[in-house]
Structures are given as C-alpha cells and as structure tokens.
Amino acid sequence: MENKYSFYKMTVDEFRDWVKTIRISRTINQIQQHHTYIPNYKHFNGSNHFERQKAMKECHVQQNGWADIGQHLSIFPDGTIVTGRSFEKSPACISFQNAHALCIENVGNFDIGGDIMTKQQANAIIAVVAILCKKFGFQPSDKTIVYHHWFRLDNGVRNEGNGCNKSCPGTNFFGGNKVSNFQKEFLPLVINELDKQEYRPVIPTNCDYAMINIQALNVRTRPNVNTNISQEVAKVYFGSIIRVVDTKDNWYKISQDKDCWISAKYTKKVKRAIVTALILNVRNGASSEYESINILKQGEEVFEYEKKGNWIKIGLEDKWVNQQYLQY
Incomplete structure (x- = not known):
C-alpha cells in the first residue's frame, strides 16, 4: 500500500485487508457505480494513479466548488484502487441521493465507442463491490448497488434512465447501464464473488x-x-x-x-424503516395534497427524521411519505 497526496493506493487484496481494519460510523446502505469519462484510458499511463486522483480532486474543489473530491474510491484500468473522500462523509455524486451512499468512480469512458474495460479493472470492480457488501451487511440488489444513470440529473428522482439522465457508468458498462443489464450482467458476478466466501448478510434488527x-x-x-x-x-x-x-x-x-x-x-x-408498497410517493409536505417529488420502491430503506400524524419526514429537507407503507 502506498500513500501520496493524502490518498492510499492498493491492490484488491490490500483493499480487502484495509477494509477489515477501518471503522465507519456513518450508516451506509447503498453503493454507487460511476465512470469518470474524463479522465479516461488515454490519460492513464500505468503509474500516474496519484496524479490523476489529485487532478480530479482539484477539479471537484476548484471548478465544482465542492469541499473535497466527490468519490470515496477510484478504480483504475490496471485494477488498482485509490482512496478519495473520507468514508465518514457523504459523496458528491448523485443529486439528492448521497446521504447514506458510498461512491465508486471507475476510471475510463465506458460508453459504447469509448474505452474497452480491461479484465483487471472488471475483476477489481466486482471484488470491491463484494467486499463492501460484506463490510456493510448488504444483500446485493438494484437497491443496494445503483448506477448513476437510473436517477434524473435535476432532482435525483429514480426513473431508471427514462429522461434527463447521464449515461454514467456507461452504455457499455458490463453490458449496459439499464437495470436489466445490471441484473443480467453485473449482479450475478457480485453474488458469485460473495458465494466464494460463503457470505450470508446479517440484517441489523432492534438497533x-x-x-x-x-x-x-x-x-x-x-x-x-x-x-x-x-x-x-x-x-x-x-x-x-x-x-x-x-x-x-x-x-x-x-x-x-x-x-x-x-x-x-x-x-x-x-428510526429505520423499509418501504412495503410497490411504489411510494415522496411529497414535499406532510399531506397527500402536496406535490409528489420522487418515488420509492418496495424494499428501499429510509430513516424517520420527524412525524406529523401519519406522515414521516425522511430527510433533512422536505421529503414526506405516508407511514402506513413503511415497516420499522
């Protein structure tokens, strides 16, 4: 493991050992998958991991106005992993979806016609996601592992990529960026990686x-x-x-x-709760008379910040859902 510019560079095996040693207090219930687009493979020379990560941080801070680099991890074409933002801080990656997420940026342009992902990088991506699923006790699914493409750019509403979306993590990322591509091409690889470890997630109760x-x-x-x-x-x-x-x-x-x-x-x-309805409207006030600004799907997790009658506030901002469709 090497250290430079406050980043750590690791192999998959080093990352697996490192993750075992770190304590993360923030509750994380989602892993985001992204591609950098720029920098891409043309910008990587095989040894400039730290320089590329430093350049991304400078762009995010000086150009975007963020407090730090947006992502928690970057995975490079040679399968090397470089740390970024502290795991204790939410990422700056998907609008209105960052509170309980961990962000991975995969270095490259994985749109059709862009970079062809190396086997080393593909293997590292799957291994890292599996390691994190084990770390946080995830049951891998399209709710705990998500693609940026599934969320609208302007308001963060999950619409599965049906308008106002980036292509990220790429139209050719493990066969495509749609939920169906994820379920067919990406998810089985993560599950297979976890099966090698005889992994059975422990779902927290009574916490x-x-x-x-x-x-x-x-x-x-x-x-x-x-x-x-x-x-x-x-x-x-x-x-x-x-x-x-x-x-x-x-x-x-x-x-x-x-x-x-x-x-x-x-x-x-x-309080922590799970959505029981097939589709649950999120409104900008504690009543069905308020506008629906988002939807949640069955099985998604939320936290209750405040309660008014039968309505539950699920964030710091005005996002409210009907309590009857939640299981605590």
Missing part, C-alpha cells in the same frame, strides 16, 4: 439510530468529554446517521467492539 446535529462531533474513547479522541473514528459529521449500540450518562456508544462514544446532546434519534 437505535441517531443523526448528528452539529457540523463535526468528536468521537471519544469513554463516555466523558475529558477523555481521549478515538483513534478508530476521530469525528462524525452533520447529517450522518449513526448506529447506537449502547448508552450511558447521555452518551452513545457507536461501535460494537471498540470504545467509541459520542455525546447524545448533539444528536437526534431517528
């Missing part, structure tokens, strides 16, 4: 969750403000949903096997 209510909150080794900041997870950030595994004296423990505590007074309790 408490809390949202961070300040810009950045220190994580401490004991439930006391005078104790050391944790070396496992130093900080958690505004809007992040944190799993609470224990409580003591108005402090929350946020790791099952490590001493990581946060002050409860800077959080707000939220």
Whole structure:
C-alpha cells in the first residue's frame, strides 16, 4: 500500500485487508457505480494513479466548488484502487441521493465507442463491490448497488434512465447501464464473488439510530468529554446517521467492539424503516395534497427524521411519505 497526496493506493487484496481494519460510523446502505469519462484510458499511463486522483480532486474543489473530491474510491484500468473522500462523509455524486451512499468512480469512458474495460479493472470492480457488501451487511440488489444513470440529473428522482439522465457508468458498462443489464450482467458476478466466501448478510434488527446535529462531533474513547479522541473514528459529521449500540450518562456508544462514544446532546434519534408498497410517493409536505417529488420502491430503506400524524419526514429537507407503507 502506498500513500501520496493524502490518498492510499492498493491492490484488491490490500483493499480487502484495509477494509477489515477501518471503522465507519456513518450508516451506509447503498453503493454507487460511476465512470469518470474524463479522465479516461488515454490519460492513464500505468503509474500516474496519484496524479490523476489529485487532478480530479482539484477539479471537484476548484471548478465544482465542492469541499473535497466527490468519490470515496477510484478504480483504475490496471485494477488498482485509490482512496478519495473520507468514508465518514457523504459523496458528491448523485443529486439528492448521497446521504447514506458510498461512491465508486471507475476510471475510463465506458460508453459504447469509448474505452474497452480491461479484465483487471472488471475483476477489481466486482471484488470491491463484494467486499463492501460484506463490510456493510448488504444483500446485493438494484437497491443496494445503483448506477448513476437510473436517477434524473435535476432532482435525483429514480426513473431508471427514462429522461434527463447521464449515461454514467456507461452504455457499455458490463453490458449496459439499464437495470436489466445490471441484473443480467453485473449482479450475478457480485453474488458469485460473495458465494466464494460463503457470505450470508446479517440484517441489523432492534438497533437505535441517531443523526448528528452539529457540523463535526468528536468521537471519544469513554463516555466523558475529558477523555481521549478515538483513534478508530476521530469525528462524525452533520447529517450522518449513526448506529447506537449502547448508552450511558447521555452518551452513545457507536461501535460494537471498540470504545467509541459520542455525546447524545448533539444528536437526534431517528428510526429505520423499509418501504412495503410497490411504489411510494415522496411529497414535499406532510399531506397527500402536496406535490409528489420522487418515488420509492418496495424494499428501499429510509430513516424517520420527524412525524406529523401519519406522515414521516425522511430527510433533512422536505421529503414526506405516508407511514402506513413503511415497516420499522
């Protein structure tokens, strides 16, 4: 493993070992797949991983005005993985869909007529997704692994690529960028990779969750403000949903096997739920009289931030759904 410009460069085996060691407090329930388009294969010379990642960060910060590089990981044509944004921070990748996501940018232009993906990169992409599914306890599906193409550019509504969409991760990405291509060509490869590990996801039950209510909150080794900041997870950030595994004296423990505590007074309790309706309208107010601004599909996960009667707010902004179509 190499380090430069605050990024780490790893092989798949190194990434697998690295992921086992890191603690991630933010609740992640989705992996996004993208392609960079530019840079593409013409810009990669086999050894300029760090330079290309640094250039992407500079573009995202200076041109887009973002706080950091948009993605958490970049996967290069030789199968090398380079880290980007902290896993504790939401990505800047799909409009209105980033809160609980982890973003992978696959370096190249994978539209038809663009780059032909190398076997090394294809194998690395599948391996990384499988490793992350295992890390976060995902059941791989088109809800937990998503393509950018499935969401509208202007409002982030999932419309399966039927208008106002980017082609990302490419019209030739593992056979295409449609949901049907994903289910036929991509998903079986991820499942097969997980089957090699005899993987069975553990679905969390009876967990408490809390949202961070300040810009950045220190994580401490004991439930006391005078104790050391944790070396496992130093900080958690505004809007992040944190799993609470224990409580003591108005402090929350946020790791099952490590001493990581946060002050409860800077959080707000939220509830996790699954959509039971085939299609559920998301409205911009707590009533059916308000406009439908998005839809959710059966099996998608949401968090309850606020409740008004039978209506549930599922984000920091005004996004409301009817409670009768949720299972907690």
